[in-house]
Amino acid sequence: MEKFMKRAVELAVENVENGGQPFGAVLVKDGEIVSEGVNELHIKHDVSGHAELLAIRRAQEKLQLNDLSGFTMYASGMPCPMCFAAMNFVGVDKAYYCATLDEAKAVGLDKSAIIYEDLQKPEEKRTFLMGHMKLADEMQNPMKLWKKKMDR
Numbered sequence: 001m002e003k004f005m006k007r008a009v010e011l012a013v014e015n016v017e018n019g020g021q022p023f024g025a026v027l028v029k030d031g032e033i034v035s036e037g038v039n040e041l042h043i044k045h046d047v048s049g050h051a052e053l054l055a056i057r058r059a060q061e062k063l064q065l066n067d068l069s070g071f072t073m074y075a076s077g078m079p080c081p082m083c084f085a086a087m088n089f090v091g092v093d094k095a096y097y098c099a100t101l102d103e104a105k106a107v108g109l110d111k112s113a114i115i116y117e118d119l120q121k122p123e124e125k126r127t128f129l130m131g132h133m134k135l136a137d138e139m140q141n142p143m144k145l146w147k148k149k150m151d152r
Ligand SMILES: [Zn+2]
Pocket: 050, 051, 052, 053, 079, 080, 081, 082, 083, 084
C-alpha cells in the first residue's frame, strides 16, 4: 500500500528536518496505521531507538501483545539487522522498505550493510567477535532450569 510507504518517508523527511537520521516507519494492521516511529538516536542515548523498533514497541504497549502477526511494516529505509530480528521475534508478517542499503551507504549510513555482510560470513571470519564461553558445571544452568519449569 503506497500510502503507508508515503507516510513512512514523510516521517523520515520530518526527522531529518528535526535533526535526526532519515528513517521513519509505520506498522499497519487491517489497513490501519497502529503505530509509527522515527529514528530517535539524536534525542536519546539508546541504540534501540530505530524507527521500526519504536513502532513495534508502541504497538505492543498499545495492544498489550507479544505477537504482532497480521501486521505489516513500512519502513522508509531497509531495516537494519536488529530491526529485522525484532520483526521476526514479534511475528510481524512482512516488511516493505523504500531506500535500499546502497542508498543508505551512499550517504554514509553504512552500518547496516556492514552487519548484514558480516552475518554472511562464518563466525570465525566476522569482524565482530562473539565467542562461545563454557563455564564450570557448578553453576546452575538457566536453560535446564527453564526446561524443568516448562515441563511442570
Ligand atoms: Zn534498525
